[in-house]
Amino acid sequence: MLNYVLGRLLTFIPTFIGVTLISFGFIRALPGDPITVMAGERGVSAERYAELKVQYGFDQPIYVQFWDYLTGVLHGDLGTSFVTKRPVFDEFFALFPATLELSICAMIFALLLGLPAGVIAAVNRGKFFDRALMSTALVGYSMPIFWWALLLIIVFSGNLGWTPVSGRIDLLYYFPDATGFMLIDSLASGQSGAFKSAVLHLILPTVVLGTIPLAVIARQTRSAMLEVLGEDYIRTARSKGMSPGRINGIHALRNAMIPVITVIGLSVGTLLAGAILTETIFSWPGIGKWMVDSIFRRDYPVVQGGLLLIAVMVMIVNLTVDMLYGVINPKIRKR
Amino acid sequence: MALLRIRNLTVEFATASGRFRAVDSVDQDVDTGEILAIVGESGSGKSVSMLAVMGLLPWTAKVTADEITFDGHDLLRIDNRARRRIIGKDLAMIFQEPMSSLNPCFTVGWQIKEALRFHLGMDRRARHARAVELFEQVGIPDPEKRLSAFPHQLSGGMNQRVMIAMAIACKPKLLIADEPTTALDVTIQAQILDLLAFLRDESGMGLVLITHDMGVVAETAERVSVQYAGQKVEEQSVVDLFSTPHHPYTAALLDALPERATERLLPTIPGVVPGQFDRPAGCLFSPRCKFADARCKSTPPPVLGPDLGYARCFYPLNTDERIAS
Ligand SMILES: Nc1ncnc2c1ncn2[C@@H]1O[C@H](COP(=O)(O)OP(=O)(O)O)[C@@H](O)[C@H]1O
Ligand code: SF4
Ligand SMILES: [Mg+2]
Numbered sequence: 001m002l003n004y005v006l007g008r009l010l011t012f013i014p015t016f017i018g019v020t021l022i023s024f025g026f027i028r029a030l031p032g033d034p035i036t037v038m039a040g041e042r043g044v045s046a047e048r049y050a051e052l053k054v055q056y057g058f059d060q061p062i063y064v065q066f067w068d069y070l071t072g073v074l075h076g077d078l079g080t081s082f083v084t085k086r087p088v089f090d091e092f093f094a095l096f097p098a099t100l101e102l103s104i105c106a107m108i109f110a111l112l113l114g115l116p117a118g119v120i121a122a123v124n125r126g127k128f129f130d131r132a133l134m135s136t137a138l139v140g141y142s143m144p145i146f147w148w149a150l151l152l153i154i155v156f157s158g159n160l161g162w163t164p165v166s167g168r169i170d171l172l173y174y175f176p177d178a179t180g181f182m183l184i185d186s187l188a189s190g191q192s193g194a195f196k197s198a199v200l201h202l203i204l205p206t207v208v209l210g211t212i213p214l215a216v217i218a219r220q221t222r223s224a225m226l227e228v229l230g231e232d233y234i235r236t237a238r239s240k241g242m243s244p245g246r247i248n249g250i251h252a253l254r255n256a257m258i259p260v261i262t263v264i265g266l267s268v269g270t271l272l273a274g275a276i277l278t279e280t281i282f283s284w285p286g287i288g289k290w291m292v293d294s295i296f297r298r299d300y301p302v303v304q305g306g307l308l309l310i311a312v313m314v315m316i317v318n319l320t321v322d323m324l325y326g327v328i329n330p331k332i333r334k335r
Numbered sequence: 336m337a338l339l340r341i342r343n344l345t346v347e348f349a350t351a352s353g354r355f356r357a358v359d360s361v362d363q364d365v366d367t368g369e370i371l372a373i374v375g376e377s378g379s380g381k382s383v384s385m386l387a388v389m390g391l392l393p394w395t396a397k398v399t400a401d402e403i404t405f406d407g408h409d410l411l412r413i414d415n416r417a418r419r420r421i422i423g424k425d426l427a428m429i430f431q432e433p434m435s436s437l438n439p440c441f442t443v444g445w446q447i448k449e450a451l452r453f454h455l456g457m458d459r460r461a462r463h464a465r466a467v468e469l470f471e472q473v474g475i476p477d478p479e480k481r482l483s484a485f486p487h488q489l490s491g492g493m494n495q496r497v498m499i500a501m502a503i504a505c506k507p508k509l510l511i512a513d514e515p516t517t518a519l520d521v522t523i524q525a526q527i528l529d530l531l532a533f534l535r536d537e538s539g540m541g542l543v544l545i546t547h548d549m550g551v552v553a554e555t556a557e558r559v560s561v562q563y564a565g566q567k568v569e570e571q572s573v574v575d576l577f578s579t580p581h582h583p584y585t586a587a588l589l590d591a592l593p594e595r596a597t598e599r600l601l602p603t604i605p606g607v608v609p610g611q612f613d614r615p616a617g618c619l620f621s622p623r624c625k626f627a628d629a630r631c632k633s634t635p636p637p638v639l640g641p642d643l644g645y646a647r648c649f650y651p652l653n654t655d656e657r658i659a660s
Contacts, residue, residue, distance in 0.1 A: 239391060
C-alpha cells in the first residue's frame with residue numbers, strides 16, 4: 001500500500017510541473033498587466049510605470065521570472081498578492097474551507113439523491129420513473145450553471161423569499177472562524193439562529209453546484225446497476241430468499257459503487273470548476289471567487305499559486321478516491 | 336405425496352422475435368431423500384424448468400402449469416413474500432458457475448451468515464458457530480480463516496463448496512444442483528458429487544441434480560428424467576435406463592459415453608437441439624433421429640406408459656410391442 005501511494009506521488013511530479021508552467025503562462029497571456037489594472041482610470045505616469053515594473057520584476061526576461069517563481073515554489077513560497085500584500089498561501093487556506101464546505105455539501109447532495117435515483121431507475125428500467133428520471137438527468141447535465149442559478153434565485157429568493165442570495169451567513173452574526181466551516185462555527189458560536197442562517201445560505205449554492213454531479217451520478221449508478229443486476233450472484237441472492245430492497249440496496253449497489261466511485265473521483269475537477277462559477281454568482285467567499293477576482297486584477301502570484309494549490313488538492317482527492325476504490329473493491333485491495 | 340410435484344409445466348419467453356417455448360409440458364416428482372437427475376444437452380430447458388420452480392426467472396418468462404407444489408405449498412399461486420420465506424430455507428439451489436455465483440464484494444462468511452440471520456434469526460455468535468460447522472461439513476479446511484476470504488481468493492472447487500454450504504445452511508428439504516460440477520476440474524467434480532450424495536445421506540433431503548453428463552448420472556442418481564428441447568422424453572430408474580433405454584435420444588446419449596464406445600472415436604449425436612426458429616412440427620428429435628419416418632416428422636408422438644419409461648416416441652426401443660397405428 002505504501003509503495004502504491006509513493007508510486008502515485010511520483011506521477012504527480014510531471015502534473016505539478018505542467019500546472020506550474022500553464023498557470024504561469026495563462027495569466028501573462030491575458031492582455032494588460034497588474035500595474036495598469038491597479039492604476040485604474042486615473043492612469044500612471046511613464047516614470048512611475050517603469051519604476052513599478054522593476055519593483056515587481058517585470059523588467060526581467062520571462063524565463064528569469066519563471067525561474068524565480070519556480071525556485072520560490074520549491075521552497076514553499078508562493079509569493080504575496082499584489083493587491084492585499086498577504087502571502088498567497090495564507091489567503092488560500094483562509095478561503096479554502098468555504099469552498100470545501102460548499103463542495104462537500106454539493107457532493108453529499110448529489111450522492112444522497114443520485115444513488116437512490118439511479119438504483120430506482122435501474123430497477124424500474126424502461127418504466128415511467130426511469131424515463132422521467134433519465135430525461136431530467138440529461139437536462140440537469142446540460143443546463144448552463146449560470147442560467148440554473150438565476151432561475152433558482154428568482155424563484156426561491158425573489159418570489160418565495162425563502163433563501164438569501166449571497167454570502168455565507170447573515171451579517172448580524174459575528175463569531176471567529178475557528179474551523180472555517182460555517183456550519184460548524186455557527187453551531188459552536190451558540191448564537192441562536194446562526195446555524196439556520198448558515199444552512200439557508202448554503203442551500204441554493206449547494207443545489208446549483210451539485211446539479212451536474214447529481215445527473216452524472218444518477219446516470220452512472222443506473223447503468224452500473226443494470227449491469228450488476230444481470231450478474232449470477234444477484235440470482236444467488238434471490239435464491240437465498242433475500243428481499244428486493246436488500247438485493248438492490250446491498251448486494252447490487254455495493255458492486256455498482258465501484259464504477260460510480262471512479263466517476264466521483266473524476267468529477268472532483270469539474271466540481272471545483274463549477275465552484276468558481278457558483279461562488280461568483282452567490283458571492284461565496286471561497287477560492288473560486290478569489291481566483292476570478294484575482295484574474296480580473298491580474299494578480300499574478302495569486303492566480304499562479306491558487307491554480308497550483310487547486311491542482312494539488314485535486315490530486316490529493318484523486319489519490320484518496322483511488323484508495324477508497326481499493327477499500328470498496330476487494331479484488332484490488334488484496335492483489 | 337411427493338415433496339416436489341410438477342404437472343404440465345410450460346415456460347415461454349417473450350423475445351424480440353416472438354414467443355419461445357423453453358419448457359414444454361413437463362411433469363416431475365421428487366420425493367424426500369431421493370436423488371433425481373435431469374439430463375439433456377445444453378438448451379434442453381433443464382435450468383429454466385427448475386428456475387421456474389424457484390421463481391427466479393426474469394419477467395420476460397411466462398410460467399404456466401397445472402400444478403407446482405412443494406412441501407404442501409402451492410408455488411404457482413404463492414405471493415413473493417411467502418415464497419421468499421421458503422426459497423433459501425426449505426428449497427435451495429446451487430448453480431453452474433461457482434465463481435460468478437458468489438458476490439465479489441462480500442466475504443464468503445458474510446454471504447453464508449446472511450441466510451442464517453434472515454431465515455433462522457440467529458444472533459451473531461450462533462451464526463458464526465453455524466458457519467464454521469457448515470464449512471467443516473462441506474470439507475473446507477481451516478474454516479475460521481476461510482470465512483473471511485473473498486470469493487476471488489478461493490479456487491473454483493472451494494467456491495462450489497461455499498455455495499453448497501450456503502445452500503444447506505438452513506437444512507433444506509430439497510436441494511436443486513444445476514450442473515454443479517460442469518465448471519470444475521475432473522478430480523474436483525467427483526469430490527463435489529460425493530459431497531452432495533453424502534449430504535443427502537446425512538440429512539435425508541431430496542436432491543435434483545441437473546447435468547448434461549450421463550456419467551454423472553450413473554455415479555450419483557437414483558432416478559433419471561431425460562429432457563430434450565424443453566420436453567421430458569423419458570424417465571426411469573438409473574439402472575433400468577442404462578440397461579433398457581426406450582427413447583432413441585436416451586440411447587444416443589448413452590452411446591456417447593466414453594466407456595461404451597466401441598471405436599476410438601466417440602459417437603456424437605449429429606445436429607443440435609432445435610431453437611426458436613427450427614422447431615420441427617412433429618417429434619422434436621426427428622431431425623436427428625435415425626429411426627425417424629414421415630409420421631415422426633409430421634405428428635407429435637404420444638407419451639407412453641410407465642413400463643416404457645414415459646417415452647415420447649412412436650417407435651420406442653428395447654421392446655417387442657410397438658404401439659399400434
Ligand atoms: N431469459 C431468457 N430469455 C430467452 N430465452 C432463454 C432465457 N433463458 C433461457 N432461454 C432459452 O431457453 C432454452 C433452455 O435454456 P436452459 O434451461 O438454460 O437450458 P439447459 O439448462 O438445459 O442447458 C435455451 O434455448 C435458452 O436459450
Ligand atoms: S418419434 Fe420418431 S423421430 Fe421421434 S424419437 Fe421416436 S422414432 Fe425418433
Ligand atoms: Mg443450464
